[in-house]
Amino acid sequence: MEKVDYIICGDYVLTMNGKLDTLRKGAVAVQGARIIDVGAAEAILEKYTPVRLIAGEGRAVLPGFINTHTHAPMVFFRGLADDLPLKDWLEKHIWPAESSLLSPDFVCDATALACLEMAKAGVTTYNDMYFFGSSSALSAKAIGIRAFLGAGIVDFPTMSARNAGEYLKNAEVFINDWKGDDLITPCLAPHSAYACSPETLQKVTALAGRLDVLASIHLAETEWEVGESISRHGKRPLEHLEAIGFLNEKVLAAHCIWLEDSEIGVLAERGVGVSHCIESNLKLASGIAPVPHMLRAGVKVTFGTDGAASNNDLSILSDMSTAAKVHKAITKDPTALDSKTALLMATRWGAEVLGAGDSTGSIEKGKLADIITINLQKPHLAPMYDIYSHIVYAAGASDVDTVVVNGKLIIDGRRPVTCDEEGILLKASEWGKKIAAYNSSHPQ
Amino acid sequence: MEKVDYIICGDYVLTMNGKLDTLRKGAVAVQGARIIDVGAAEAILEKYTPVRLIAGEGRAVLPGFINTHTHAPMVFFRGLADDLPLKDWLEKHIWPAESSLLSPDFVCDATALACLEMAKAGVTTYNDMYFFGSSSALSAKAIGIRAFLGAGIVDFPTMSARNAGEYLKNAEVFINDWKGDDLITPCLAPHSAYACSPETLQKVTALAGRLDVLASIHLAETEWEVGESISRHGKRPLEHLEAIGFLNEKVLAAHCIWLEDSEIGVLAERGVGVSHCIESNLKLASGIAPVPHMLRAGVKVTFGTDGAASNNDLSILSDMSTAAKVHKAITKDPTALDSKTALLMATRWGAEVLGAGDSTGSIEKGKLADIITINLQKPHLAPMYDIYSHIVYAAGASDVDTVVVNGKLIIDGRRPVTCDEEGILLKASEWGKKIAAYNSSHPQ
Numbered sequence: 001m002e003k004v005d006y007i008i009c010g011d012y013v014l015t016m017n018g019k020l021d022t023l024r025k026g027a028v029a030v031q032g033a034r035i036i037d038v039g040a041a042e043a044i045l046e047k048y049t050p051v052r053l054i055a056g057e058g059r060a061v062l063p064g065f066i067n068t069h070t071h072a073p074m075v076f077f078r079g080l081a082d083d084l085p086l087k088d089w090l091e092k093h094i095w096p097a098e099s100s101l102l103s104p105d106f107v108c109d110a111t112a113l114a115c116l117e118m119a120k121a122g123v124t125t126y127n128d129m130y131f132f133g134s135s136s137a138l139s140a141k142a143i144g145i146r147a148f149l150g151a152g153i154v155d156f157p158t159m160s161a162r163n164a165g166e167y168l169k170n171a172e173v174f175i176n177d178w179k180g181d182d183l184i185t186p187c188l189a190p191h192s193a194y195a196c197s198p199e200t201l202q203k204v205t206a207l208a209g210r211l212d213v214l215a216s217i218h219l220a221e222t223e224w225e226v227g228e229s230i231s232r233h234g235k236r237p238l239e240h241l242e243a244i245g246f247l248n249e250k251v252l253a254a255h256c257i258w259l260e261d262s263e264i265g266v267l268a269e270r271g272v273g274v275s276h277c278i279e280s281n282l283k284l285a286s287g288i289a290p291v292p293h294m295l296r297a298g299v300k301v302t303f304g305t306d307g308a309a310s311n312n313d314l315s316i317l318s319d320m321s322t323a324a325k326v327h328k329a330i331t332k333d334p335t336a337l338d339s340k341t342a343l344l345m346a347t348r349w350g351a352e353v354l355g356a357g358d359s360t361g362s363i364e365k366g367k368l369a370d371i372i373t374i375n376l377q378k379p380h381l382a383p384m385y386d387i388y389s390h391i392v393y394a395a396g397a398s399d400v401d402t403v404v405v406n407g408k409l410i411i412d413g414r415r416p417v418t419c420d421e422e423g424i425l426l427k428a429s430e431w432g433k434k435i436a437a438y439n440s441s442h443p444q
Numbered sequence: 445m446e447k448v449d450y451i452i453c454g455d456y457v458l459t460m461n462g463k464l465d466t467l468r469k470g471a472v473a474v475q476g477a478r479i480i481d482v483g484a485a486e487a488i489l490e491k492y493t494p495v496r497l498i499a500g501e502g503r504a505v506l507p508g509f510i511n512t513h514t515h516a517p518m519v520f521f522r523g524l525a526d527d528l529p530l531k532d533w534l535e536k537h538i539w540p541a542e543s544s545l546l547s548p549d550f551v552c553d554a555t556a557l558a559c560l561e562m563a564k565a566g567v568t569t570y571n572d573m574y575f576f577g578s579s580s581a582l583s584a585k586a587i588g589i590r591a592f593l594g595a596g597i598v599d600f601p602t603m604s605a606r607n608a609g610e611y612l613k614n615a616e617v618f619i620n621d622w623k624g625d626d627l628i629t630p631c632l633a634p635h636s637a638y639a640c641s642p643e644t645l646q647k648v649t650a651l652a653g654r655l656d657v658l659a660s661i662h663l664a665e666t667e668w669e670v671g672e673s674i675s676r677h678g679k680r681p682l683e684h685l686e687a688i689g690f691l692n693e694k695v696l697a698a699h700c701i702w703l704e705d706s707e708i709g710v711l712a713e714r715g716v717g718v719s720h721c722i723e724s725n726l727k728l729a730s731g732i733a734p735v736p737h738m739l740r741a742g743v744k745v746t747f748g749t750d751g752a753a754s755n756n757d758l759s760i761l762s763d764m765s766t767a768a769k770v771h772k773a774i775t776k777d778p779t780a781l782d783s784k785t786a787l788l789m790a791t792r793w794g795a796e797v798l799g800a801g802d803s804t805g806s807i808e809k810g811k812l813a814d815i816i817t818i819n820l821q822k823p824h825l826a827p828m829y830d831i832y833s834h835i836v837y838a839a840g841a842s843d844v845d846t847v848v849v850n851g852k853l854i855i856d857g858r859r860p861v862t863c864d865e866e867g868i869l870l871k872a873s874e875w876g877k878k879i880a881a882y883n884s885s886h887p888q
Contacts, residue, residue, distance in 0.1 A: 078826075079833035083782040117823040282769035283837070285778040312837035313824045322766060325726035334729040338527040379561040380757045380841065382522075382869050383876025385883075389523035393727070393756035397824065398842030425826050432827025439829075 006030040009056030016362040030369040033407040058377035064124025065316035066350025069254040069275035069304025072114035077309035102159040107132040111139035121315035121397035124370040129189035131160035144410040150189025187214040221255035257287040273353025278323040280306030302350040315397040339392035375401040450474040453500030460806040474813040477851040502821035508568025509760035510794025513698040513719035513748025516558035521753035551576040555583035565759035565841035568814040573633035575604035588854040594633025631658040665699035701731040717797025724750030746794040759841040783836035819845040
């Protein structure tokens with residue numbers, strides 16, 4: 001019998017592979033960072049001896065969730081200022097606090113909290129847009145979560161750089177520093193067409209091409225953005241990005257709410273991935289993206305939580321459930337976004353829009369072992385008719401039991417393995433006090 | 445020092461009283477079924493000696509959630525048939541299964557599962573519409589949850605009665621059997637204006653008046669219902685109910701989606717309570733109720749989960765969060781439904797529309813002790829700026845730690861005290877097999 005690091009068993013194994021194979025009483029064998037076999041539990045247990053058997057009674061095994069758009073360090077602003085118009089929220093609370101308190105230490109401690117929350121919610125990969133990426137990288141690596149870290153780029157000064165040229169230069173250094181890491185994929189994150197000039201965006205395109213990295217951008221999030229783009233460029237935001245040659249298959253656009261039919265066609269044609277951030281979009285009253293329409297047009301739509309300040313959590317399970325329900329009501333069609341499609345968006349497609357479709361996002365031989373189990377032995381998950389339905393419509397973050405990323409166990413029966421939860425919460429509480437004090441002292 | 449059964453402490457006590465008093469480091473003293481004191485923890489602990497101290501470090505204490513509309517036994521159909529048009533869902537799956545398998549035993553076992561799920565989600569009171577109410581009552585009492593049980597009334601035969609006269613007769617017997625019980629409040633539940641003739645509804649009104657009980661009804665849930673009402677009665681559903689004298693302050697109307705402005709005025713004028721079932725309405729693509737508009741008009745809007753077959757859970761926390769977000773996007777106003785209003789709808793107002801505002805729904809001296817604690821020591825609830833925001837936007841059912849109903853501890857640190865969880869899950873699994881077998885054998 002071959003020795004392996006882990007065998008992970010489950011009453012159900014949802015492979016999320018091309019055929020959406022679902023195994024009853026299945027198992028996954030993990031050796032090093034990779035999945036080396038998937039099959040019937042009985043056969044796998046006969047073939048391999050694991051160092052650790054992760055038993056599967058009452059469990060579903062699935063690929064970890066992919067959070068394709070967030071600002072992880074903003075977790076420290078969760079609940080700081082809710083139920084406010086977007087402009088007040090940003091200009092009177094979030095930006096002042098950020099501009100005064102942001103630092104590598106802030107990003108390091110906040111990212112630890114965000115990664116712990118995400119890991120416990122079954123998120124094994126996330127795509128970030130923020131500043132001080134090396135601090136994020138160190139925290140994400142310490143927890144053991146897979147992170148695509150987009151170096152934020154804007155035209156105005158922040159605590160991290162003074163102008164577009166400096167952001168771009170820093171971004172290149174950051175990318176060269178982290179390229180090739182087993183968990184961290186550095187990339188670019190120009191904020192938006194309203195925060196970056198056409199010249200800046202064209203430099204981003206050139207740099208992304210030269211370094212072969214992903215570029216994430218906010219796109220068509222608010223009606224204000226559309227008006228602003230028309231008045232500045234004479235074009236809607238997406239038309240403007242198309243006109244300056246920004247759109248290609250290595251671009252991931254977050255939000256994509258205010259799109260006309262022809263613009264959806266452009267997204268599909270250019271192969272741009274979309275991160276749908278339904279809970280943030282609802283909470284900030286930004287609008288509701290035309291997801292069923294985008295899916296029909298062949299656009300690859302995935303899920304992002306956005307930052308915890310506007311969600312207010314980092315659980316993809318929750319966004320997936322909300323999205324699958326909301327789009328039914330908006331289209332008046334209960335078949336608009338079914339549970340299998342929703343789960344694909346949350347797993348394999350998420351990996352694909354990050355350019356990591358070959359290595360993660362599904363449970364297949366040879367892929368990296370980014371795997372979670374969900375505990376089904378709960379009153380709110382009984383009885384059982386359809387495992388996809390339960391995961392999309394009934395399961396919550398707290399049902400995630402065990403999490404393996406890159407072949408390493410990071411959550412074991414809900415207990416964090418790689419970090420000190422109490423210490424992270426204590427630091428969060430200390431930062432919270434500083435932020436609250438600043439927020440109440442700042443003239444609003 | 446006075447002896448009391450419980451002192452429940454918390455870093456925050458959200459009383460949800462008329463002034464929305466929120467105590468830091470507060471405590472509640474419980475003797476028998478009632479709250480006998482509320483105040484600063486230090487003062488309460490000096491004044492009383494508890495048989496059991498429920499410690500409060502990292503906990504919020506609040507009144508239990510009120511689920512104002514559900515069909516608890518339908519929990520056995522959770523996930524049986526999702527992502528289908530309403531007509532197929534009901535006519536090809538739910539109704540055939542109900543008409544073939546429904547029995548007092550089914551209702552007893554299903555209600556046990558539903559009550560356990562609700563208790564663990566912090567729901568201390570629910571309002572049911574179903575059949576075989578005495579079976580529901582016994583299960584709800586065994587778990588120890590407060591239940592308003594509406595005897596279902598329709599014009600067509602089901603397993604529980606043959607015609608309207610028989611439903612009404614059974615309902616009267618049921619109400620007389622259970623009136624005065626400390627946990628069960630029997631009431632009436634005519635299904636809807638399309639399933640009950642005007643004559644049946646007028647008999648319900650007379651009986652409700654004579655026995656002084658609540659009458660719950662589905663109202664304006666779908667566009668189909670509006671068309672049906674106009675073609676049958678020449679009036680929209682609410683106008684029709686108003687014309688036959690059905691509407692008064694002892695009526696609780698579920699859904700209320702398809703309302704015109706004038707109809708919202710009638711609801712307010714008649715003092716009809718509303719149960720808003722956002723997750724069910726989204727999932728069945730029924731539409732989105734004009735909740736901010738109803739609130740502005742002075743209608744008391746509360747939250748219902750509806751049955752688990754269309755939600756797919758029985759957590760008010762989840763519906764509250766979804767509603768607070770969705771209405772912001774629909775009205776394009778991030779202030780549309782703020783966290784304090786949402787929590788009022790989920791607690792005190794819920795009790796008020798059930799006619800139980802004097803006895804439950806808030807933490808006040810003299811009220812029944814229906815109290816929950818929420819564990820705030822979790823990564824997804826850090827840091828802390830605003831306790832209302834965290835409960836509405838970030839907390840989930842699994843954060844509910846301890847639940848007291850009628851002065852009795854029923855969930856203790858997430859462990860059920862009054863029932864055998866494993867036994868309930870086992871029975872659910874057995875019923876699930878029967879239902880699945882029937883569903884796949886039944887011609888669809």
